[in-house]
Amino acid sequence: DVKVTQSSRYLVKRTGEKVFLECVQDMDHENMFWYRQDPGLGLRLIYFSYDVKMKEKGDIPEGYSVSREKKERFSLILESASTNQTSMYLCASRVGAGELFFGEGSRLTVL
């Protein structure tokens, strides 16, 4: 079975902390994505990656960075967390034009 695993389901951090959200997929997919989900706003794309060490900005990259050192792992980094980054973060992967496979999500609260 296809699996996308996000390292933490729930996190609570303080303003100014550095936050790492990890995502691992076991399907050998080239493409990986980070979305943010907020009520009434749907899913918004933060960053995506088509290959190792490659990254592309999505619609809302400000305040975020990413790292993809290995094909199966795509990390989202909040350099200095702020309260407006409190949200649900969803990682996904796909091959070509196929469907997206999602992780369970990481719910981040920034106090």
Added chain:
Amino acid sequence: AQSVTQLGSHVSVSEGALVLLRCNYSSSVPPYLFWYVQYPNQGLQLLLKYTSAATLVKGINGFEAEFKKSETSFHLTKPSAHMSDAAEYFCAVSFSGNTPLVFGKGTRLSVIA
């Protein structure tokens, strides 16, 4: 800019009634179209997808959707709602092979006993 519009942020139906969730996209190019479902505290799960084969697409849990190019629509239907269908539903579009999916804002479906 490419966009996806889901009409109605919240739809409520009685158990056994028809479910109709609306999705329209903006493009003159035939897209790849998807419907996803999200149950509380879970990630998104694929319901069905259209990739330029048959215009009527059948998915899991009795859902289906029809691609209508002239109306740029991809509405999701189910003949008879079940309590377990209560969830949030997202329509998504990809306008070329490798571009990221663009999601609608979602429709929350409530099913009343």
